[in-house]
Amino acid sequence: MSINVMLDEFKEIAANPKKQLEHYKGQGKKAIGVLPYYAPEELVYAAGMVPFGMWGSNKKTISRAKEYCATFYCTIAQLALEMLLDGTMDGLDGIITPTICDTLRPMSQNFRVSMGEKMPVIFLAHPQNRFDENGLAFTVAQYTNVRKKLGKIAGAEITDEAIKNAIKVYNRSRAARREFVKLANDHCDVVTPTKRSAVLKAAWFMSKDEYTEKLEALNAELAKLPVCDWQGTKVVTSGIICDNPKLLAAFEENNIAIAADDVAHESRAFRTDASETEADPMMALAKQFADLDYDVLLYDPQSAKNRRGEFVANMVRESGAQGLVLFMQQFCDPEEMEYPYLKKALDDMGIPHIKLGIDQQMRDFGQAYTAIQAFADVLEMNK
Amino acid sequence: MSAIYTLGIDVGSTASKCIILKDGEEIVAKSLIDVGAGTSGPQRAIDTVLANADMTREEMDFVLATGYGRNSLMGLADKQMSELSCHARGASFLFPEVHTVIDIGGQDVKVLHIENGTMTNFQMNDKCAAGTGRFLDVMARVLEVKVEDLGRLGAMSQKTVGISSTCTVFAESEVISQLSMGTDKCDIINGIHRSVASRVTGLVHRIGMVPEVVMTGGVAQNTGVVKALEAELDCPIHTSPLTQYNGALGAALFAWQAACRKSR
Numbered sequence A: 001m002s003i004n005v006m007l008d009e010f011k012e013i014a015a016n017p018k019k020q021l022e023h024y025k026g027q028g029k030k031a032i033g034v035l036p037y038y039a040p041e042e043l044v045y046a047a048g049m050v051p052f053g054m055w056g057s058n059k060k061t062i063s064r065a066k067e068y069c070a071t072f073y074c075t076i077a078q079l080a081l082e083m084l085l086d087g088t089m090d091g092l093d094g095i096i097t098p099t100i101c102d103t104l105r106p107m108s109q110n111f112r113v114s115m116g117e118k119m120p121v122i123f124l125a126h127p128q129n130r131f132d133e134n135g136l137a138f139t140v141a142q143y144t145n146v147r148k149k150l151g152k153i154a155g156a157e158i159t160d161e162a163i164k165n166a167i168k169v170y171n172r173s174r175a176a177r178r179e180f181v182k183l184a185n186d187h188c189d190v191v192t193p194t195k196r197s198a199v200l201k202a203a204w205f206m207s208k209d210e211y212t213e214k215l216e217a218l219n220a221e222l223a224k225l226p227v228c229d230w231q232g233t234k235v236v237t238s239g240i241i242c243d244n245p246k247l248l249a250a251f252e253e254n255n256i257a258i259a260a261d262d263v264a265h266e267s268r269a270f271r272t273d274a275s276e277t278e279a280d281p282m283m284a285l286a287k288q289f290a291d292l293d294y295d296v297l298l299y300d301p302q303s304a305k306n307r308r309g310e311f312v313a314n315m316v317r318e319s320g321a322q323g324l325v326l327f328m329q330q331f332c333d334p335e336e337m338e339y340p341y342l343k344k345a346l347d348d349m350g351i352p353h354i355k356l357g358i359d360q361q362m363r364d365f366g367q368a369y370t371a372i373q374a375f376a377d378v379l380e381m382n383k
Numbered sequence B: 001m002s003a004i005y006t007l008g009i010d011v012g013s014t015a016s017k018c019i020i021l022k023d024g025e026e027i028v029a030k031s032l033i034d035v036g037a038g039t040s041g042p043q044r045a046i047d048t049v050l051a052n053a054d055m056t057r058e059e060m061d062f063v064l065a066t067g068y069g070r071n072s073l074m075g076l077a078d079k080q081m082s083e084l085s086c087h088a089r090g091a092s093f094l095f096p097e098v099h100t101v102i103d104i105g106g107q108d109v110k111v112l113h114i115e116n117g118t119m120t121n122f123q124m125n126d127k128c129a130a131g132t133g134r135f136l137d138v139m140a141r142v143l144e145v146k147v148e149d150l151g152r153l154g155a156m157s158q159k160t161v162g163i164s165s166t167c168t169v170f171a172e173s174e175v176i177s178q179l180s181m182g183t184d185k186c187d188i189i190n191g192i193h194r195s196v197a198s199r200v201t202g203l204v205h206r207i208g209m210v211p212e213v214v215m216t217g218g219v220a221q222n223t224g225v226v227k228a229l230e231a232e233l234d235c236p237i238h239t240s241p242l243t244q245y246n247g248a249l250g251a252a253l254f255a256w257q258a259a260c261r262k263s264r
């Protein structure tokens, strides 16, 4: 199959979550909506169900969710709820609501109230201090609760063996996505920003074994191509999500490729694997959560050192990018509060960046286009 | 060698501006129409500038479009560029020592950092009209005065009145309540100018202010805003009678560069 045909398939899947859901339901499978961030999807897979990432939508407008949400909730959270209220995600058999940010914590209760009898809502509170014995025990306890509730929905208890197998499937999928990100940098002429985004987004709407098989096939084809001699500029993207094809088209129009990303919806979601040798697979998942690092949303005991800022700045240098584009979600406190530190690290290393204020209800990108084009000019001068 | 003529077109959100340059040095003609993107303004501005120069489109060696509506001229222009680069270029032409450009346009605010005549960094306002030309338009309407009179009226202020700088809608209701309390219009206008200045100052400090500072865009004609900004930044600000044409001038200069490359 040609690379373009494969890329188109990912694009089709990424653009049609409802169709994907119907596809799995048609096969008699159960599906679980998984809200951001860091829910142990492995447990859903181990239960024989399909996890569905719920990261809002670029095509919808907040209407029914307003009944439940404060106006200052980010659009990701509100539009995820909108999709549960307007029938788009009616096929789901339940949802998991993690609570890692200050918006999601109260939002989890909005989901519970609004879903009522419609579907089970599984509450998941990750610990802030996730490293020591108590933190790990807390995560295991929370995950055990999720495991039990998922088992109930699936109609059978989830075995340790199934979780161990799920960990393997997920590690392989994460490795394939990390590999793809590297290949997309080497072949940025073929894997343009919109295509790169679609490939990574499709992962949220597919059973991971199926997705990985497709992605490995694409990776194999990409690896055969000669590394492209890119004449444009390259950036690293950062933020919670940047999957709007219209916005990403501005990168393409201005010959800006994406060399790597620090995006929650993309690389931050597959940077860290879970151990396949740990005797207790629940502990393996808890340790994986503890091992996550350099993340806006996670507690860093050494935050004064600005390790995260430096990590992202180094990513720009190491990936061969000339600058960074930060997609700042409106009303996202964690990202807003982190920004001065990221800015400092970038400034200290002389890396230019722009911050684009976005939300998922944006339909006019005039200002963003201007900023992206001007940034392309700046990067070109700095090359 | 015959002279090179280039045309720069700046299609802004509220006005369309054109400049014809000879050999990248001499302004041959200019035009300004008070409506911008999506209107007949751009075409009328082009027709006017060509008529003023007594020339035709065919006599232009290179045409470059910039501004919010730059994409709408793709059939007519040879190239388009972001208005930020063009403003940087125009300001460096007018003030060779410039390092900071503050451009307040109809719907956005941009601050550019310039080294050796080229833009090396920039900041734009968030998606909010506070601090922009639109903000002043709204306030002028509420106060029942003309936008072009704001500077003169604000200068007559005797008293300090605080107007919020966070949001156009809130600021508008503040102005209305000041009016109903009988506050002098000149004092309110002065407060509005300081509100714009404080909003823009935040952006300037985000990229760091390096003199010399130049202000461009339509709002630079409002002496009240310029003075308030000078006070906030504690730094003199240069403006030019060509301030509104700055983007078009930069576009014509880039067009000249492109024309020279083409003819080589």
Ligand code: SF4
Binding pocket: A036, A074, A075, A076, A077, A101, A102, A103, A104, A240, A297, A329, A331, A332, A333, A334, A335
């Ligand atoms: S981290 Fe930001 S974008 Fe994500 S749910 Fe919280 S507020 Fe919304």
